[in-house]
Each structure stands twice: as structure tokens, then as C-alpha cells.
Amino acid sequence: MNTDFRMDEGAVPGAAVDGGTVVNARNLRKAYKNKVALDGTSFEIGAGRIIGLIGPNGAGKTTALKAMLGLIPFEGDLKVLGRDPRTERDELMKDVCFIADVAVLPRWMRVREAIDFVDGVHPRFDRARCERFLANTQLKPGMRVREMSKGMIVQLHLALVMAIDARFLVLDEPTLGLDILYRKQFYQRLLEDYFDEQKTILITTHQVEEVENILTDVMFIRDGKVVLDASMDEVGERFVELLADPEHTEQARGLQPVDERAMAFGKTVMLFDGVPRSTLAPLGETRIPGLADLFVATMKGTYA
Numbered sequence: 001m002n003t004d005f006r007m008d009e010g011a012v013p014g015a016a017v018d019g020g021t022v023v024n025a026r027n028l029r030k031a032y033k034n035k036v037a038l039d040g041t042s043f044e045i046g047a048g049r050i051i052g053l054i055g056p057n058g059a060g061k062t063t064a065l066k067a068m069l070g071l072i073p074f075e076g077d078l079k080v081l082g083r084d085p086r087t088e089r090d091e092l093m094k095d096v097c098f099i100a101d102v103a104v105l106p107r108w109m110r111v112r113e114a115i116d117f118v119d120g121v122h123p124r125f126d127r128a129r130c131e132r133f134l135a136n137t138q139l140k141p142g143m144r145v146r147e148m149s150k151g152m153i154v155q156l157h158l159a160l161v162m163a164i165d166a167r168f169l170v171l172d173e174p175t176l177g178l179d180i181l182y183r184k185q186f187y188q189r190l191l192e193d194y195f196d197e198q199k200t201i202l203i204t205t206h207q208v209e210e211v212e213n214i215l216t217d218v219m220f221i222r223d224g225k226v227v228l229d230a231s232m233d234e235v236g237e238r239f240v241e242l243l244a245d246p247e248h249t250e251q252a253r254g255l256q257p258v259d260e261r262a263m264a265f266g267k268t269v270m271l272f273d274g275v276p277r278s279t280l281a282p283l284g285e286t287r288i289p290g291l292a293d294l295f296v297a298t299m300k301g302t303y304a
Contacts, residue, residue, distance in 0.1 A: 020048075022046065022168055023044060023068060023202075025044070025064075026042050026077040028040070028078060029074065030074040035058070037224055038060050041064065041225060042226070043219060045217075046217075048196075048198065050201045050215050050216045051218070052212075052215045052218045053202060053203065054204070054205065054206075054291075060221050060224040061204045062204075065204065069093075069096065070089035070092060070093070080168065095167040097166035097168070097169045099170070099171050100174070105153060105157070108144060109144065110144050111139050112141040114145075115131070115141075118160050118163075122164050124166055125163055129163040130162075133158070133193075139152055139155060139156055150179065154175075154185055158190070158193075161190070162194045171201065171203045172204050175205070175207070175210075183207065187214055203215075208292045208295055212232075212290065215291075217229075218230060220298050222298065228294075228298060235291070235294065236288050238274055239271060239272065239273055240275060241270070241272075241287050241289040242271075243286075244268045244270055245284045246268075248282075251283060252268075252270055252283045252284070255272065257271055
């Protein structure tokens with residue numbers, strides 16, 4: 001079955017043009033000793049978007065991030081905020097903020113030391129704004145990370161992030177190791193208190209369901225290639241999931257679903273790309289697929 005949902009070359013729904021493009025990548029290639037991590041990868045990211053970069057382990061997510069942040073050499077053409085990360089990294093990083101998972105804060109570090117550190121390394125950090133945010137929490141300047149609950153660690157991390165006035169925020173598995181309550185809190189506060197049309201956020205995560213409702217765009221990456229690059233609006237228009245009635249299963253298969261899976265009571269769920277909902281409705285129940293189901297269908301065979 002065909003599970004390659006690649007868009008036409010150069011088509012980037014929702015991406016801004018002429019100065020509104022935050023990332024423009026063409027034919028990126030990066031090979032390690034025994035693996036090609038990026039294989040002719042091309043994509044664009046427009047300003048004022050929240051993009052989910054989603055893929056299995058080893059798909060090329062981290063390599064793509066490192067290329068955008070100027071941390072590795074690579075082949076191809078890449079501009080981030082109009083700059084080449086390989087030759088203009090110092091200037092570029094004045095407008096970029098990179099945050100890894102919240103569990104990386106050293107347990108010995110105090111709140112004021114975390115603030116001092118970020119204040120010293122990022123030119124767009126607003127210390128007063130960070131301290132105003134923390135004033136509404138139970139966190140005190142002398143408190144160490146090891147004394148904090150997970151919720152407090154999230155609050156500290158959020159305060160540090162939201163006090164950086166960066167045009168491009170890169171979040172690499174930002175809520176790894178946190179339970180669902182704190183993960184939801186992190187994304188909700190990020191959306192309400194940080195994001196605006198002047199900022200662009202790129203998120204990599206394995207918890208697809210939790211970012212689905214805040215994303216404007218999604219990119220699936222597999223084996224170093226972008227296999228789905230679409231706005232969330234387009235995902236809702238292109239893809240339809242059909243819970244086929246048993247008597248209509250073969251008729252539905254004739255419409256060439258890109259994936260199918262068996263359900264209880266003899267029913268089958270099929271995923272269609274580009275087939276009108278009106279065509280599928282007589283064959284069973286239709287719905288917009290969840291991003292997790294779309295991801296699983298796209299990655300079938302990846303874990304073989």
C-alpha cells in the first residue's frame with residue numbers, strides 16, 4: 001500500500017513568502033558512517049506558524065534541528081531567518097531559542113542561577129519579564145531544582161522560555177519525562193503567554209496527540225525524507241477515515257485506501273487521501289483522522 005503522502009515539490013501550504021519564510025531548506029543531505037540521516041530533504045517554514053516535526057527514532061529529526069541551528073556540517077542549501085547557519089551562526093542565534101526537554105535542568109541549580117545562566121547566554125532574554133512570571137508561582141530565588149515538584153520545574157522552564165524574545169523557538173521533546181498534566185500545562189501556557197504572529201515555533205515530539213490541537217502545520221519525516229508537509233487545515237481536507245460497514249468493505253477497498261486496520265464486530269477502518277467525503281459516506285461512518293493515526297499509517301514498515 002502507498003503510504004507516501006509527499007506533496008508536490010515546492011508546495012508549502014501556509015508558508016509566507018518574500019521575507020516571511022523563517023526556514024528555507026533545499027536538498028539537505030547529511031550522512032554518518034553507516035546511515036544517511038537527511039536524504040535530499042526540502043521544506044519551508046513560514047513566519048507565525050507552530051510546526052510539529054514528527055518521526056520515529058532515527059528518522060532525521062534531530063539532524064534537521066542541528067542543521068538549522070548550525071551545529072553540524074551538511075550538504076544542500078539552508079537559510080534560517082535569511083542566514084546560512086554554517087557561516088552566520090552567531091548572528092542567527094540572536095533571533096533563535098533552542099530548548100531541550102525540561103528534565104535537563106541540573107538538580108543542584110537554584111532558580112536564580114538558572115536565570116543568571118540564560119541571562120548570560122541569550123541577548124534577547126528579559127530578566128524582568130522572567131521574574132514577573134515567577135512572582136505568580138511558589139518558586140523562590142534560592143530554591144534548588146531537586147526541591148521542586150515536576151509542576152514547579154515546568155513553571156521555571158516556561159519562565160525562562162517566555163522571557164526570551166526570539167523570532168524562532170525550537171523545542172526538542174520539551175516535555176519528555178513529565179506526566180500528562182504537566183505536559184498539557186506546558187503547551188497551554190506556551191500558546192497563551194508566548195506565541196504571536198511574529199514568532200515561529202518548531203516542536204519535535206513523540207506525544208503526537210498532545211500537540212495536535214496547537215499545531216498550524218505538520219511535517220512527518222521518515223528515513224531522512226519529509227513524507228508529509230501540510231497545514232492542519234489541509235490535513236482535515238485531504239484525509240478521511242472510514243469505519244466501513246461489513247457489507248461495503250470490498251467496495252471501499254476499490255477506492256484504494258492508503259491504509260486499513262481491523263476493528264471489532266467485523267468492521268474495518270480505512271484511511272483515504274483525496275477521496276471526497278461524499279463518496280465515502282454511503283459506505284460507513286466518516287471522520288477526520290487523528291494525527292496519531294495518520295502518523296502510524298505513514299510509518300508502517302518503519303519499525304520492521
